[in-house]
Amino acid sequence: xxKHPADIRSVETNIVKNPAGWLNDRLPIIxxxxxxxxxxxxxxxxxxxxxxxxxxxxxxxxxxxTGIFLAMHYKAxxxxxxxxxxxxxxxxxxxxxxxxxxMVGASFFFMAVYAHMGRGLxxxxxxxxxxxxxxxxxxxxxxxxxxxxxxxxxxxxxxxFWGATVITNLLSVIPFIGNSIVVWLxxxxxxxxxxxxxxYTFHFVLPFVILAIVVIHIWALHEHGNTNPTGKxxxxxxxxxxxxxxxxxxxxxxxxxxxxxFSFMVFFLPEYLGHTDNLIPANPLVTPxxxxxxxxxxxxxxxxxxxxxxxxxxxxxFGSILIMFVLPWLxxxxxxxARNRPLFRQLFWIFVLNFIVLGWVGGKPPEGVYVLIARxxxxxxxxxxxLLPLVSKLEIAKLKEGK
Amino acid sequence: MSSNKKSPKVEIExxxxxxxxxxxxxxxxxxxxxSTAAFGAAGAACVAWPFIKSMNPSRDVQAQATLxxxxxxxxxxxxxxxxxxxxxxxxxxxxxAQIASAKAADATSTMDPQPDADRVQKPEWLVxxxxxxxxxxxxxxxxxxxxxxxxxxxxxxxSGRVTHGPAGQNLPVPPYKFVDANTIRIG
Numbered sequence: 088x089x090k091h092p093a094d095i096r097s098v099e100t101n102i103v104k105n106p107a108g109w110l111n112d113r114l115p116i117i118x119x120x121x122x123x124x125x126x127x128x129x130x131x132x133x134x135x136x137x138x139x140x141x142x143x144x145x146x147x148x149x150x151x152x153t154g155i156f157l158a159m160h161y162k163a164x165x166x167x168x169x170x171x172x173x174x175x176x177x178x179x180x181x182x183x184x185x186x187x188x189x190m191v192g193a194s195f196f197f198m199a200v201y202a203h204m205g206r207g208l209x210x211x212x213x214x215x216x217x218x219x220x221x222x223x224x225x226x227x228x229x230x231x232x233x234x235x236x237x238x239x240x241x242x243x244x245x246x247x248f249w250g251a252t253v254i255t256n257l258l259s260v261i262p263f264i265g266n267s268i269v270v271w272l273x274x275x276x277x278x279x280x281x282x283x284x285x286x287y288t289f290h291f292v293l294p295f296v297i298l299a300i301v302v303i304h305i306w307a308l309h310e311h312g313n314t315n316p317t318g319k320x321x322x323x324x325x326x327x328x329x330x331x332x333x334x335x336x337x338x339x340x341x342x343x344x345x346x347x348x349f350s351f352m353v354f355f356l357p358e359y360l361g362h363t364d365n366l367i368p369a370n371p372l373v374t375p376x377x378x379x380x381x382x383x384x385x386x387x388x389x390x391x392x393x394x395x396x397x398x399x400x401x402x403x404x405f406g407s408i409l410i411m412f413v414l415p416w417l418x419x420x421x422x423x424x425a426r427n428r429p430l431f432r433q434l435f436w437i438f439v440l441n442f443i444v445l446g447w448v449g450g451k452p453p454e455g456v457y458v459l460i461a462r463x464x465x466x467x468x469x470x471x472x473x474l475l476p477l478v479s480k481l482e483i484a485k486l487k488e489g490k
Numbered sequence: 491m492s493s494n495k496k497s498p499k500v501e502i503e504x505x506x507x508x509x510x511x512x513x514x515x516x517x518x519x520x521x522x523x524x525s526t527a528a529f530g531a532a533g534a535a536c537v538a539w540p541f542i543k544s545m546n547p548s549r550d551v552q553a554q555a556t557l558x559x560x561x562x563x564x565x566x567x568x569x570x571x572x573x574x575x576x577x578x579x580x581x582x583x584x585x586x587a588q589i590a591s592a593k594a595a596d597a598t599s600t601m602d603p604q605p606d607a608d609r610v611q612k613p614e615w616l617v618x619x620x621x622x623x624x625x626x627x628x629x630x631x632x633x634x635x636x637x638x639x640x641x642x643x644x645x646x647x648x649s650g651r652v653t654h655g656p657a658g659q660n661l662p663v664p665p666y667k668f669v670d671a672n673t674i675r676i677g
Contacts, residue, residue, distance in 0.1 A: 156541050160548070178548040181540030 123309055128327035129334050130315035136210070137313065138341030139203035141334075144301065145342050146196035151294050153189040161241065163287035165280045168243035169368045187357035193235055194360045195349050197383035200228060208414075209435055211423030212314045218415040220307035225411045227300050230293055232408075235383065237290040243283065244365030245375050251278045251286070253378065257391075260401045277371060318424025379450050386442050389449030390468065393461035403465065410472050417472055420479035430482045434471055441467040556677035558669065561615070569631060571620060574676045578620035578628050579664060581674070584648070588634050589613045592648035599651040602660045606649040609663055617674065618650040619664050624657035637661070 100108040111117040160179050162171040175182035204224070207213060213221035240251040255272055259265040274281030315321060328334075352359065360382060364375040380388050390407050394400040410417075418431075425432040445464045451457040557574045559581055564570045569582040584592070592606040610616055620628050622639040629637035629646060636647040645654035650661035666676045 152541070156544055159545065174548070174550065178550045180543040180546050180548065182544055182548070184540050185544055 123305075125329065125331040127309060127330040128312065128324070129330045130313055130321050131326060131328045131333070132315050132317065133313060133334070133337075134316050135341065136202075136206040136316075138338050139199050139206060141338035142341055142345045143196065143199040143203050145345070146192060146199050147294065147297060147301065149192050150189065150196060151298070153185050153192060154291070154294065156185050157189055158291060161287075163241070163284050165243060165283055165369070168241060168283060172242045184353070187353045190361065191349060191352045191357060193238065194381070194383065195345070195352075196231070197235070199345065200231065201383075204228070205439060208438075209425045210314050210316060211318055211418070211425070213415045214418065214421075214423050215415065216311050217307070217314070220304065220311075221415060222412055223300060223304045223307055225408070227297055227304060228411075229408060230297050230300070232384070234290060234293040234297065235381070237286045237293070239381060240283065240286045241290060242365060243369045245367045245369055245373075246362045246365035246378065248278060248369035248371065249374050249378050250380060251282065254380075255282075257401050257404075260398045314423060316424060316426060318422060318427055377452060382446065382450070385447075385449030386445035387449075389445045389461045390465050392449070392453045393458065393465045403469075407468060410469070414472070414475075417475040418479055419476050420482060422482075428482055430478050430485070434474065434478060437467065438471045441471075556675055558673055558675050561672050561674060566614070572676075574619075574664065579676055580616070580618045580620045580631075580650075580661075582616040582618075584614050584616055588648050591634055592616075595647040595649060595651070595653075599647055599649070599653060601652045601655070601658065604649075604651060604660060609649050609651075609660075611666075611668065615674070616648075616650065617663060617666050617676070618661040620661065622657055623652065623659040623661065624655075629661070 098112040100112050102109040107117055157175065160171060160175045160182060162168055172186070175186050177183075179185075207221065207224065236250070236254055240247045255269055255278065258272065259269050261268060270276060272282070273279065274285060321327065362379070364378075367375075379385065387404050387407060391400045391404040394403055420428060420431065422428050425435050441464050444460065445468065448457050448461045448464060453461075554575055557572060557579075559570075559572050559579075561581070561583070564581060564583045566583050567585040567588065569580055571578050571580055573579070582588075589606075596605050607613075622629050622641065622644055624639065624642055624644050627639050627641035629639040629644070632638045632645075634648060636645065636653070637650070638645050639657065642656050643654070644652060644657035646657075646661055647653050650663075652658065652660050664676050666674045669675050
């Protein structure tokens, strides 16, 4: 990329005297990495909210590595799957550690990504010229959710089986062809052996797809650089520092801070975020009394359940994620950072609080007062997006008045 | 990525090189970098260890370490192949002629010399790991005189000693003991 072949002069670097230079003249990988990893100009005023991207990257790598080692012992067959997990936990040397890391790692990965998205929302990282960067992030989030769901099916416990049944049935709301699609997805007339095998295949391959899209995410990031807490585009070179050693060191501190509670959960509370029902082998004849997804899906699960019409519920749930794609155009304000947006700042915190409420109510049985709370929370969730164009206008008017 | 834009990258490199030397405690910086790297490497090694170990034989595989073979069902002059730790083991009930053939070959087995008496606990029972010492194929028994490997033509005599290359070592004798007169325990 870059130079026109006609402009290239003869290359005289000596392979023995200067092997790195010789390589770089032929494949500019060293200068590429220097420009994009070590020396990349990064705003010097980034705060701690900006460490979650690096943490999420580490989380992804941990999931891929532990996953590869688990794949060496796991059996994707309805007769063997549940026992192969027990085999990993009991027979394989250190298998319990690797599996606990993978299990807890999924939860922590979501925590990091939610924090990363929250930071993007607060500091307006989705705004021009970073709409595509944001959109790629939403795509990563979607694939990540799919991967987590597929992975949760693999241990073939009761929650695996019924989670798979419920989630795949969501697609039956598609008019006319919905039921055929579900049968096609299952490879049978219920969740069964073909389903497990294909879910395993996709669970294995999707993380590498995520990794590739993360590279594109970083590519888009490096076109216009990071935002920063002030929300202003920094036009002075003195406002930048090289990524290394400043942000490698800072990110490393964040990563270690992340790994401490992670390790605590891995060693002392590995099953804490799971469900005991999943320690019972899958039984197609009995649904567990109280079926809930993993905590990181609960807000979206609450949206699904809050609406008593099947089609609308499914639509609202998918819509709650897809609406993030149009966020850059819903928010009309040219001001990026919530620091300088009094109205938006309040809305942001209401949105975050409401998201937590949705998660909480999603874990409760769908009855009584919980249904009401869930419905209010759904209105607030979509209300945030619906009010954004108006808020942007009001805010600007108010700020001008203030002047 | 795109070269048509003037990026602040070059400036940044200048900044690094232009860092005021007087403000830098080089010793301290060197110590911090070295100790961080050392702790990081030690941590990485500790994390890598369980992953490497996880590929070792798991406990259920280790539990297959021993195998009891009843000898009553192996008639004199015939051989039985059993599976021990996933490997074929030849248990040959040699008759007098076969024992004599093996003893007679003591003198001619020069590639990896070992007397037949050292390779058996009881002369009528020869126990061998049936894997060619060349590249791991299973040799085929060739009458009373020994084995021939179908892959690359190595030959073994009636004591499992190599008589013809490319293999260079005798068929190994696995650890085994007579639990009673009619049973051996391999492993």
